[in-house]
Amino acid sequence: MSASMDIRTKSLSKPVNVAQYLFTRLYQIGIRSVHGLPGDYNLVALDYLPECNLKWVGSVNELNASYAADGYARVKGISALITTFGVGELSAINGIAGAYSEMVPVVHIVGCPSTISQRNGMLLHHTLGNGDFNVFADMSASVSCAVAKLNDPAEVAAQIDHTLRECYIKSRPVYIMLPSDVVEDQVEGARLDTEIDLSIVENEPEREDYVVDLILKTLHSSKKAVVLADACAIRHRAVPELTAFLDKTNLPVFVTPMGKSAVDETKENYGGVYAGDASHPDVKALVEGADVVLAVGGLKSDFNTAGFSYKTSQLNTIDLHSDHCVVRYSEYPGVKMGGVLRKVTERLDMSKLSVQKIAHVGPQAVAEKLEGADQIIDQKWFWPRVSDFLKENDIVVTETGTANFGIWDTKFPKGVTGLNQVLWGSIGWAVGACQGAALGAKDAGSDRRTILFEGDGSFQLTAQEVSTMMRHDLNIILFVLCNDGYTIERFIHGEEAEYNDVVEWKYKELVTVFGGSEQRTKKYRVNNKGELDALLNDQDFNDRKGMRFVEVVMDRMDAPNSLRLTAEASAKNNARRE
Known part of the structure; x- marks a missing residue:
């Protein structure tokens, strides 16, 4: 240990090693099981999982582990994946890219060669043999909303806290590079007494109120308004606000393929799945015939829209997103959907809102009567x-x-x-x-x-x-x-x-x-x-x-x-x- 390191360590009020700090933070944000595979650059770190009450899953391969971390995060709220440098992390990167694309918060921790090995450009296994130890982190940077290289113990705790917050708030993967010789370095454990603030920064009140007033004016003047719930309402945790709005208004609501399960399909105002030309004819007629479409968390990809076959007009559309809103043709950057939906629900005057009654026109609740029991399943x-x-x-x-x-x-x-x-x-x-x-x-x-x-x-x-x-x-x-x-x-x-x-x-x-x-x-x-x-x-x-x-x-x-x-x-x- 260097003299400067020794002085820094002695000044810590509650010293814990880096692995303990990182894994305790994972536990605090809701993770209980960690997917991944062992490799020599992450083995020492894995020893600390049980001490932090985390269960090691032990996946079959890194690709499967990344897919599993994706699924875990969608149910539990956030997940963690541990792989080894190079060969392990590259096997996982397809799954991480999918989580980035689909906005799923996965913490990808990569055990990597020691800081000394990296500085000396040593010819190590799992490298490209060119002395470049940042090449794989650079690859992952494009499919991560934050990258942390935990090289300096004086900065590690702050790096971890910032990166985990970014993962949760932006609902996208992050990449943490953990050198083998940093795992047991000491950091300030007193920070763990205060959990990471995962609350979303509220909208600027005046900007939010302006957007809310526009939406209220549009809804109050509508005759055939409908709601279209999409993937980002789920990914960015706006389902409680959406549910409260629907419970108050009882407006007809439809979901996209990616938005399925965003709303309670047993409610009388649920109409079915809208995906442009591939929709049930009655669903298509109701959505495309609406004078206002309140789209919550829209993600208009090709398969989500059946080949970009939407027939809705932007002139009749209100788009609410995680980082901006669009009312007809006017965009309002930085105004997030959660706060807007809450205020619209609070201030909506039901005496001014026209609500059309619809029959459930999506899938039938039950299959057709079974006939031809010996027929192949279609x-x-x-x-x-x-x-x-x-x-x-x-x-x-x-x-x-x-x-x-x-x-x-x-x-x-x-x-x-x-x-x-x-x-x-x-x-x-x-x-x-x-x-x-x-x-x-x-x-x-x-x-x-x-x-x-x-x-x-x-x-x-x-x-x-x-x-x-x-x-x-x-x-x-x-x-x-x-x-x-x-x-x-x-x-x-x-x-x-x-x-x-x-x-x-x-x-x-x-x-x-x-x-x-x-x-x-x-x-x-x-x-x-x-x-x-x-x-x-x-x-x-x-x-x-x-x-x-x-x-x-x-x-x-x-x-x-x-x-x-x-x-x-x-x-x-x-x-x-x-």
Whole structure:
């Protein structure tokens, strides 16, 4: 220890080492389990997890770990991922990029070579051999809202606090580079007596009031106003304000595919899923015929809008976002939606608000009467049938592909949390995210069921994560939709192309291969509507805990109509030329 370091350490009132400080802060912001894989540059740090009451998950690989951290954060509020330098962090960066794209707060901690090794440019393993130890941090900087290199113990505590606050407030990943020789350096532990302030800075009152008055004037003069709830209402924690507004006004409300579960779908004013031309005709007519569309947390990506097929006018639209608002064609930077929604709700004069009554025009609450029990399961029947199977407070995870589109036709009971990755769309994400989501629920003290709908092609990318689900005894029902390959790609291009085929696995046997016990796991295969209907009605299947793994046999070219329309729009967009 240098003389200056010794003097600094002696001046600390409550010395703790860096790992203890970092992990205590993770615990304080709500994290209870940490995903990742061990590597020689992070091993010493991992020793301190138990002391800080954090559970090590032990993922199968770094990509799966990053997907799982994404799912955990969506349920628990924020998550942490630990990888090793270079080889580990690069395997995780796809999942981190997805979390950045979809606005999910993940703390990515990378154990890296010592500060001395870095200064001397040593030729170490897991490096590019060129002495550049910042190259991987530079790669991650583009998919992180903050980067902290914990090289100087005098600054480490402040760096950690700032970075964790940025992660939570901006709802995006952050990158923390932890050198192996800094792990046990001492920092001021007295700071831990005061938790990090995670409150959002309130809007400037005069600017906020001006926007609120404009919105009130617009709503009071409307005759057919509707609300459209989207992903950012969920990601930026504006659902309580949105719920309060809807409870007071009872205005018709619709959700986008990414916004599904943002509102209570059992309420009489819920109308269904709006996604432009892929919407139910009645939904499309109501949203596009509105004289005011109050869009909360809009994210108008191609798949979220069915190929940019919205037919709403900006002249009739109020857009509320996490960092700005737009009223018709006027934008108000720095005015955040949470404060605006609260004031609009408080000041709205219900005697001046016209509220149109609507019938629930989205998906049917129940499937059509079962006829032809021996018929192969089709998408049109399957997804409404799932509505009856779901219970209050379930967590429903859908993979990119038929499941992401089919779930539009499922009505969620009260309290259901829906997870999807419509914007980033990395197939295989949902298996890891399901594990993380189920663990997040368990860490929150809940026995909520986590239900995954996964295509067979996507499942093959990340199937190993089933072993982590069983290792932690998570309450998961996993439906693998066996339709012989990449169905969404077949509709975009290459219906009969070999590159859209996959090898047919004996999927449910993986439960045994990955170590599932007969007591805590059960596996099934359903070949027709009658078998599936019987399974979904089975009390043991519904009520038992642990892993339930179901193969669902479907036709390779059967797909929800919304997928067909979106795939057609995507194909046209891919082929566009100036």
